[in-house]
Amino acid sequence: MFLSYPILSALLGMLIAQIVKIPIHFLISRELNWKLMFSTGGMPSSHTATIISLTTAIGLTSGLYSDDFAICIVVSLIVMHDATGVRRHAGYHAEVLNKLLVDFNRLIDTLKDPNLKKTESREKLKELLGHQPAEVFFGAFTGILVGVLTYFIYPFQ
Numbered sequence: 647m648f649l650s651y652p653i654l655s656a657l658l659g660m661l662i663a664q665i666v667k668i669p670i671h672f673l674i675s676r677e678l679n680w681k682l683m684f685s686t687g688g689m690p691s692s693h694t695a696t697i698i699s700l701t702t703a704i705g706l707t708s709g710l711y712s713d714d715f716a717i718c719i720v721v722s723l724i725v726m727h728d729a730t731g732v733r734r735h736a737g738y739h740a741e742v743l744n745k746l747l748v749d750f751n752r753l754i755d756t757l758k759d760p761n762l763k764k765t766e767s768r769e770k771l772k773e774l775l776g777h778q779p780a781e782v783f784f785g786a787f788t789g790i791l792v793g794v795l796t797y798f799i800y801p802f803q
Contacts, residue, residue: 660699664692671688697726698722699792729781730778
């Protein structure tokens, strides 16, 4: 069974964006972090690359004036707004809460209360949830590129 071109384009958009995060992070930090392959956040936005690849594929196959393309555009805007808005702010909140937890643990150490020390074993909240606007922009660029290239390569349209 063959995948439809739009589904294949979306999956490739996501996969390529996730893979590209590793060398980009390495160039910036000189740290090779393979966990980025399976994480949210970072450059480029894989959520944006996925939805824009799908939107590009639908636009190329159904037409730019089709109802399907209109639906994809609206969903794409929601995904990109969420990535730069709600998810990014949740990451800021996680950063603040992690700092508060560190301060709280220092206070507990100072008070030497053994019953409250159990909080030290809590995991840090994930801080890299959302995206900066540039990360979403390059996710969209990646998505358009993948959608167009897949269109010309995929034989079963």
